[in-house]
Amino acid sequence: MGKPGIAAMAAAIALSCPGIAAAQGNWYAGATLGQSRTSDDLVSNRESTVVNGSVTGSTFDAKDTAVRLFGGYRLAPWLSLEANYTDLGTAHLVTGTVANDPPIPGTFSESRSVTGFGAGLVLSAPVLDRGSVFARVSAQRARTQADATLDGNIVFTTGNSGDRHRSASVNQTIATYALGGEWMLNSALGLRLEWERWQKVGRAFAVGASGTTGEADIDFYSMGLLYRF
Numbered sequence: 275m276g277k278p279g280i281a282a283m284a285a286a287i288a289l290s291c292p293g294i295a296a297a298q299g300n301w302y303a304g305a306t307l308g309q310s311r312t313s314d315d316l317v318s319n320r321e322s323t324v325v326n327g328s329v330t331g332s333t334f335d336a337k338d339t340a341v342r343l344f345g346g347y348r349l350a351p352w353l354s355l356e357a358n359y360t361d362l363g364t365a366h367l368v369t370g371t372v373a374n375d376p377p378i379p380g381t382f383s384e385s386r387s388v389t390g391f392g393a394g395l396v397l398s399a400p401v402l403d404r405g406s407v408f409a410r411v412s413a414q415r416a417r418t419q420a421d422a423t424l425d426g427n428i429v430f431t432t433g434n435s436g437d438r439h440r441s442a443s444v445n446q447t448i449a450t451y452a453l454g455g456e457w458m459l460n461s462a463l464g465l466r467l468e469w470e471r472w473q474k475v476g477r478a479f480a481v482g483a484s485g486t487t488g489e490a491d492i493d494f495y496s497m498g499l500l501y502r503f
Contacts, residue, residue: 299502299503300347300348300502301345301346301347301348301502301503302345302346302347302348302354302500302501302502302503303344303345303346303500303501303503304343304344304345304466304498304499304500304501305341305342305343305344305498305499306341306342306344306466306468306496306497306498306499307339307340307341307342307496307497307498308339308340308341308494308495308496308497308498309337309338309339309340309494309495309496310337310338310339310340310362310363310365310388310492310493310494310495311336311337311492311493311494311495312336312337312365312386312490312491312492313336313490313491313492313493314334314336314490315489315490315491316334316336316365316367316386316476316488316489316490317332317334317367317369319478319479319488319489319490320332320367320369320382320384320479320488321369322479323431323479323480323481324369324371325431325481326373327371327372327373327374327380327427327428328371328372328373328377329369329370329371330370330371330372330379331369331370332367332368332369332370333367333368334365334366334367334368335365335366335367336365337365338362338363338364338365339363340360340361340362340363340494340496341360341361341496342358342359342360342361342470342494342496342498343358343359343360344356344357344358344359344500345357345358346396351398352397352398352399353395353396353397353398354395354396354398355393355394355395355396356393356394356395356396356410356412357391357392357393358391358392358393358412359389359390359391360389360390360391360392360414360494361388361389362387362388362389362390362472362492362494363387363388364385364386364387365385365386365387366383366384366385366386367382367383367384367386367488368381368382368383368384369381369382369383371427371428372427373427373428374427378426378427379426379427380424380425380426380427380428381424381425381426381428382422382423382424382428383422383423383424383425384420384421384422384423384488385420385421386418386419386420386421386476386487386488387418387419387420388416388417388418388419388472388475388476388492389416389417390414390415390416390417390448390472391414391415392412392413392414392415392450393412393413394410394411394412394413394450395410395411395412396408396409396410397409397410398456401455404457404458404459405455405456405457405458406455406456407453407454407455407456408452408453408454408455408456408468409451409452409453410450410451410452410453410454410468410470411449411450411451412449412450412451412452413447413448413449413450414447414448414449414450414472415445415446415447416445416446416447416448416472416475417443417444417445418443418444418446418475418476418477418487419441419442419443419487420441420442420443420476420486420487420488421439421440421441422439422440422441422442423438423439424437424438424439425438431481431482432482432483432484433484442477442484442485442486442487443487444476444477444485444487446475446476446477448472448473448474448475449473450470450471450472450473451470451471452468452469452470452471453468453469454466454467454468454469455467455468456500461502462501462502462503463499463500463501463502464499464500464501464502465497465498465499465500466497466498466499466500467496467497468495468496468497469493469494469495470493470494470496471491471492471493471494472491472492472493472494473491474489474490474491475489475490475491475492476488476489476490477489
């Protein structure tokens with residue numbers, strides 16, 4: 275099932291719950307769907323490692339559809355403990371190079387996907403009768419998967435210089451923080467809008483290093499539903 279399908283299924287389940295008008299409880303769950311954007315640090319990190327040649331430019335598709343599933347428990351009206359699973363989608367980077375005299379072009383292409391599980395604390399404050407704003411700080415166990423392909427006059431600086439394709443993955447614990455708002459449609463069902471930043475995701479490219487994926491921040495903008503029970 276695709277990412278939009280996950281969010282739609284969560285919404286349908288919430289709307290079909292027989293207790294939708296029941297008094298809201300301390301537990302809640304939901305899903306948000308939106309867009310991730312990887313920072314341009316990934317581009318500058320990649321271009322800085324080109325040696326014995328020159329960079330002719332990069333094209334960077336930094337955005338993709340992203341989804342978040344979450345659940346939590348309100349410890350107090352202003353404090354909650356929340357866990358989540360997030361799929362931030364895939365960013366695509368292509369960097370062109372030239373080397374030798376006369377110059378011969380080469381191309382480095384990478385697809386980079388990020389997912390993670392996390393937990394954190396949510397501080398919230400009411401706005402009017404049905405709304406609230408919140409801030410969240412979390413620790414995420416993130417997994418970055420990168421697949422790189424070379425074409426033309428360019429080689430990897432480590433290992434077998436004849437390789438034209440390599441894959442690498444990095445598992446790390448990172449800090450994320452978020453700001454957002456909620457609006458309750460009734461006592462149980464609400465809308466959530468939020469922005470979240472994942473910091474320094476991946477392992478930086480470096481001359482002579484192996485197992486690298488590139489390192490960059492990722493912003494995630496999303497909107498979805500939550501259900502209190």
